[in-house]
Amino acid sequence: MKKIAISFIGFLFIVSACNAPTAPKAKQQDNKEAVANVLEKYVIANENQDFPMIEQIWAPDTNIILFGTNSEEKLMGWDNIKRAIKQQFASISETYISPTSQFIKVNPTQNTAWFAEILNYNFVYKGKAQSFEGVRFTGVLEKRKDGWKIVQAHLSIPAHINLRTSNTH
Numbered sequence: 001m002k003k004i005a006i007s008f009i010g011f012l013f014i015v016s017a018c019n020a021p022t023a024p025k026a027k028q029q030d031n032k033e034a035v036a037n038v039l040e041k042y043v044i045a046n047e048n049q050d051f052p053m054i055e056q057i058w059a060p061d062t063n064i065i066l067f068g069t070n071s072e073e074k075l076m077g078w079d080n081i082k083r084a085i086k087q088q089f090a091s092i093s094e095t096y097i098s099p100t101s102q103f104i105k106v107n108p109t110q111n112t113a114w115f116a117e118i119l120n121y122n123f124v125y126k127g128k129a130q131s132f133e134g135v136r137f138t139g140v141l142e143k144r145k146d147g148w149k150i151v152q153a154h155l156s157i158p159a160h161i162n163l164r165t166s167n168t169h
Helices: 002-018 025-048 051-057 079-091
Strands: 065-067 074-075 093-104 112-125 126-145 149-156
Touching: 002 051, 025 093, 025 112, 025 126, 025 149, 051 079, 051 149, 079 093, 079 112, 093 126
Parallel strands: 065 149
Antiparallel strands: 065 074, 093 112, 112 126, 126 149
């Protein structure tokens, strides 16, 4: 009987150790708001072509990644992302970005977050106004000593396909 009791207590200890602790609701909300703030700063930095602010938002690592809207835009590492952002800033002006439908989730240990939002992206390219409506922006942030940093992002433009159905009975 003693062995069963000890085994049962050991089993309960193992099971309880496997459950990740969850942060209090207030801390979860604070982290969610901090991530939303980073995403808002990212929009503002792009609109103002504020590269120092961009540098504060992205993790400066070699293993971060950004997938852009073109199929060849797989930018691995901060150096490649930095180069692409600088090229974009040199090519466009008068940027206005309007985010909607933002979704943010922070993991139970409060050190990783993922997000999704829709962007309406307006800018001037070669003297001509351009607009991309409904750009999907998703990604992952890590909480580091110096704050939340983007470590992975993906931008995509939805394909608008008109599927017609016919009633041919």
